[in-house]
Amino acid sequence: MKVTMQYTIDLNEVPLRLNDMMQDCTTHLETITKLATVIDALNPDKFITHIDFIRKKLFEVDTQLSECGELMQGYKNALNPDELASPAEGTAQYPSMPNVDLEALQGLQKQLEGMQKEAEETTDDSQGG
Incomplete structure (x- = not known):
């Protein structure tokens, strides 16, 4: 089940929150x-599990x-309300945000942490550490 969470912050906090969100995205991508660099195609079951996990994380x-x-x-519209009436040509339109299943997200986070630890151990082993 997906849910939408909403809360209110000061307008000047928006860029800071967006920076935090982008850092979170960067961490997930790393x-x-x-x-992805340690997936072993010689183990089909783990390979399939890891690929599925990666695809889900990429979707997130x-x-x-x-x-x-x-x-x-x-944020841009709030700073420049005059531009809201006539958006510039080529302005990106983003699809609506799907609801978030918090339990599934927490489960995926635990799975990600476990896989990250496993990947680090595999990397350490392959580097002789």
Whole structure:
């Protein structure tokens, strides 16, 4: 089940929150990259599990990036309300944010942490550490 969470912050806090969200995306992408570099196609079951996990995490990152774009557009509109009446040609339109299943997200986070640890151990082993 997905849910939408909303809360209110001061307008001047929006860029700071967006920076935090982008850092979160970057962290997830770095973890995904580490995992992707150690996937072993000689173990089909783990390979399939890891690929599925990576695809789900990429979807989460894409969703969060979409939300960042929507929030920045709203921030920009709030700063320049005159531009809201006639948006510039070529302005990106972002799809609406899907609801978030918090339990599933927490489960994926635990799975990501476990896989990240496993990837780090595998990397350490392959580097002789």
